[in-house]
Amino acid sequence: MKRLVSLAAALFAGIFMLMGCEETKIRSEKLPEPAKAFITQYFPGTEVVFAERERDNGTRHYNVRLAEGTEIDFDSDGNWTSVDCEYSTLPSGILLPAMETYISENYDTAEAYKVEKESGGYEVGITGGLELIFNASGEFIRESR
Numbered sequence: 001m002k003r004l005v006s007l008a009a010a011l012f013a014g015i016f017m018l019m020g021c022e023e024t025k026i027r028s029e030k031l032p033e034p035a036k037a038f039i040t041q042y043f044p045g046t047e048v049v050f051a052e053r054e055r056d057n058g059t060r061h062y063n064v065r066l067a068e069g070t071e072i073d074f075d076s077d078g079n080w081t082s083v084d085c086e087y088s089t090l091p092s093g094i095l096l097p098a099m100e101t102y103i104s105e106n107y108d109t110a111e112a113y114k115v116e117k118e119s120g121g122y123e124v125g126i127t128g129g130l131e132l133i134f135n136a137s138g139e140f141i142r143e144s145r
Contacts (some may be wrong), residue, residue: 022054022055022056023052023053023054023055024052024053024054025050025051025052026051026052026053026062027051028048028051028064030051030053031048031051031062031064031074031078032062032074032076032077032078033078034074034077034078034079035062035064035072035074035078035079035080036078038072038074038078038080039064039066039072041093042091042093042094043066043068043070043091046066046067046068046070047066047067048064048065048066048067049065049066049067050063050064050065051063051064051065052064059076060076061073061074061075061076061081062074062075062078068087068088069085069086069087069088070083070084070085070086070087070088071083071084071086072084080094080117081116081117082114082115082116082117083114083115084113084114084125085113085114086113086114088113089111089112089113089127090111090112090113090114090115094115095112095115095122095124095138096122096134096137096138097138098134098137098138098139099112099122099124099132099134099138099140100112102132102134102138102140103124103126103132106140107126107128107130109127109128110126110127110128110130111126111127112124112125112126113125113126113127118133120135120136121133121134121135121136121141122134122136122138129145130143130144130145131143131144131145
């Protein structure tokens with residue numbers, strides 16, 4: 001009997017693991033409209049070379065890679081959750097104005113190259129290896145390495 005219960009538990013665990021994460025490559029035309037508009041606005045003329053729809057624990061999101069190396073993650077509605085311009089800097093307008101102002105005033109030679117929406121705020125990577133944490137209004141909280 002114990003063996004049967006263990007086998008059933010293992011079977012259920014395996015099924016949940018298989019259902020937990022599902023990745024599907026998609027054409028860029030299949031991205032939600034807000035995601036396509038974001039790419040067009042901030043990365044005009046840049047080709048989407050990879051797009052993927054991912055379902056993880058019942059939540060859907062999208063991963064995109066552009067031809068020049070930028071990686072963008074979008075939530076199920078097509079709103080960006082992270083932007084990583086691996087080989088360049090973030091286009092102006094992605095960060096909140098308060099964040100852009102703070103960086104330019106306090107880190108005069110640094111430029112933001114990645115941003116991630118966190119619960120309650122943003123984490124911004126700047127050249128020089130620092131991570132800057134801002135609240136949801138764009139007010140500076142702290143820096144870390």
